[in-house]
Amino acid sequence: MVPVVFAGVFLEARFMLGHGLKEKTAIEAATKIAVEAIGNIRTVASLCGEQLFLDQYLVELRLAQQAARRKTGLRGAVFSLGQTAWFYGYGLSLYYGGYLVATEGLPYKDIIKISEALIFGAWMLGQTLAFVPNYNAAKSAAGRLFYLVDRKPCISSPDENANELKAAGSIEYSEVKFKYPTRPEVSVLRGLDLLISPGQMVALVGPSGCGKSTCIQLLQRFYEPSLGTVSIQEKNIASVPLDCLRAQMGIVSQEPVLFDRTIAENIAYGDNSREVPMEEIIEAAKKANIHSFISSLPLGYETRLGSKGTQLSGGQKQRIAIARALVRNPRVLLLDEATSALDTHSEKVVQAALDQAKAGRTCITIAHRLATVQQADIICVLNRGVVAEMGSHSQLLEKQGLYCQLLRQAAGNCEQ
Known part of the structure; x- marks a missing residue:
């Protein structure tokens, strides 16, 4: 048996x-x-x-x-x-x-x-x-x-005692090439060179799929470049601890993710290194032009937002996301088409909050509506993974290049 x-x-x-x-x-x-x-x-x-x-x-x-x-x-x-x-x-x-x-x-x-x-x-x-x-x-x-x-992660964080970012510095993309792991046959960036000085507002524009959002994801080290380096303060970001690197940045994306918690908790999540006092939460909300709306609610800052913030409109969610980004007082502000999904009225309100948030910070913004980036210090026009044109709004108009073509597509007239 x-x-x-x-x-x-x-x-x-x-x-x-x-x-x-x-x-x-x-x-x-x-x-x-x-x-x-x-x-x-x-x-x-x-x-x-x-x-x-x-x-x-x-x-x-x-x-x-x-x-x-x-x-x-x-x-x-x-x-x-x-x-x-x-x-x-x-x-x-x-x-x-x-x-x-x-x-x-x-x-x-x-x-x-x-x-x-x-x-x-x-x-x-x-x-x-x-x-x-x-x-x-x-x-x-x-x-x-x-x-x-x-399992060894593809993106590793150096020791806590490694290089730290102690002051605002330049951001540089040097000969950066990149392919997404899920699409190794498609080259997204093909030797990108870009230098952003401290305090500058740089707008990344270009056709869909040219690599605008990829630049931000590489800066946050969600991916590693296939070739080339991304540097801050002349330090390769691969040598900077991940928590230190990302703590310098605040991001507002096209569709912000809010949690089923109170408004105060959602804003305070912007800085998890400490317990954010209520005074700072309110101050960040004021800078984001959302304090008046929150105060008008019966529970104020203790109002729960529901799953994915379904209790709020698109503009209100964006302004809470801006407040969340500001509460950590970031040196670099990343705006990934933050107003592209909003109606005209909401866009104006959110844009005013963004203009106030940009003050004194290095800002990288990705824009679908070119009218929102005309005041940028530098507008970088990306095409096929490289910088095709670079300059201010007026300088790019004089070149009559790809930027003008994008304006014509958006407005029908380059002179406008």
Whole structure:
């Protein structure tokens, strides 16, 4: 019986891994569909896509159910084999012992000794094998855990005692080339050279896909350049601790992410190195032109925003994001198309808040609407991953180059 039981355990271990992986993959796919549908429920409802997502969800669940059934049947067979092994062993030992007593004259006491040894051995083996499924699950979980523990991140942070940024300095992109890991065949930046002096406002404009947002992501070290360097204060940012580097920057993106917490907590998240006093939160809100609105709410700064800030309009969310960026008093302000998704009135209010936030800081802004960057110190026109033109608004108009073409597309007349 022992070889039979071990054979069953071996087959279970062999097949359970494959069926368990199929079940896990199917459940993950079903969960992803559910999370996407619930997180974007308004879009799903407006497109009348409830039944479509439900059907996709059920398809993945059926795949998980099929894998679970096969796995459960196999596990039940091995479990029952392990639990009944000692009964079979007991019966066989007594049967064969009786045969030996009758035919060979073997002493009865020896039969009892051997039978009891086989009984208890088979019983303990059955009890042990009952835990084999748990062992397989633990082995699989431990494998995933050790994979995460042993995995070396592509972007590593130097020691805390490494180079620190102690004052505002220039930002320089030197011969930067970059390809996204998910699209290694597409070159986004192809030798970008750009120098930004302290306190300057630099606008990055250009056709879609020219690498504007990539420049900001490289500066924050969300990615590493394929070639070239990005430097601050003449220090390669790869030699600066990540928390120190990112603490110097405040970012306002096109669609700010707000948490289901109070307004005060969302603003205070801008600086997690300390407990931000309420006075600083209010001051940041005033600079962002959102204090009056917050004060008009029944709960004021203690108002919860709901999931992803659904209780606020686009302009209000942007101004809270600006306040969150200002509360850390950043040396570099990054604006990634911060007003492109707003209506005209909201854009004017948010733009006024941004103009106040830029004062005394190095500012890099990415703009879709060129009218919002005409006051920039330098406008960099990117095309095919390099700087095609650079200069002030008036200087670029005189060149009659790509910047004018973009203006014509936006306004229909370069002179405007």
